[in-house]
Amino acid sequence: MQNILLDGRTFVDKATTHTLLKDKLDLPEHYGRNLDALWDCLNTDFTEKIITVQHPQAIEENLGRYGKSLLQLFDEVKEYNDALTIVYAYEMKEKEAES
DSSP: OEEEEEEGGGOOSHHHHHHHHHHHTTOOTTOOSSHHHHHHHHHHOOSOEEEEEESHHHHHHHHTHHHHHHHHHHHHHHHHOTTEEEEEEOOOOOOOOOO
């Protein structure tokens, strides 16, 4: 089983995002660098993977609606491909000390 770590803070624009996804997820050379192509690649790869997305909130903060669509894609593809496990790791913020 492959363990893949994606740091949402590094998803700063669409081009960088797709370069990171291609490298980290070992996507094929013909990967189209868009959400439809990502869906096709993830939905047809039955290699068992655990994909941990750290700081997923940063994806939406950096990419706006495109980031939200990417996170929805992850949620939907795991329903279709039992070989994929997607885990979101949020950073916990400490409560401010009360005066």
